[in-house]
Amino acid sequence: MKPALTFRVFAKENCPVCRKAQGVLARLGVNMVVRYVEGSKATSDNIADFAWFDWTDKAPLIVVTEGDRVLKRWDGTNVAGRWMPEVKEWLAKISADSVLL
Numbered sequence: 001m002k003p004a005l006t007f008r009v010f011a012k013e014n015c016p017v018c019r020k021a022q023g024v025l026a027r028l029g030v031n032m033v034v035r036y037v038e039g040s041k042a043t044s045d046n047i048a049d050f051a052w053f054d055w056t057d058k059a060p061l062i063v064v065t066e067g068d069r070v071l072k073r074w075d076g077t078n079v080a081g082r083w084m085p086e087v088k089e090w091l092a093k094i095s096a097d098s099v100l101l
Contacts, residue, residue: 003067005094007032010050010061013039018060021079025062028087 007025009032011018025032035046037055053063058076065071072090074083 005071006065008049008053008063008065009034010037010046010053010055010059010063011035012037012059013041015059017076017080021060021062021074024079024084024087028084028091030087030091 007030009018009021009025011022011034013036015038022032022034035049036042037046037050038059050061053061053070053073055061056075060076060079062074062079063070064073074087078086
């Protein structure tokens with residue numbers, strides 16, 4: 001069995017683009033792990049995980065993994081626009097036996 005897919009959103013507090021990304025994923029029914037990397041909710045573990053996935057200086061960075069393998073990532077440039085159709089299309093390509101976390 002394949003490992004579960006995990007959507008991680010590396011967010012900054014009070015960031016409208018970060019909130020938009022979370023809202024789009026929520027509307028699509030995607031469970032996500034929100035990891036704050038700036039502000040009072042930021043933790044050293046979140047920042048270390050953030051660095052591991054190669055932060056691009058464009059918030060938020062959304063990383064989809066299957067186990068240890070990175071399948072897809074979006075940076076702030078993609079997220080700031082109308083990227084819901086892109087996410088829908090990508091999700092439709094995922095095999096039916098994958099589990100979303």
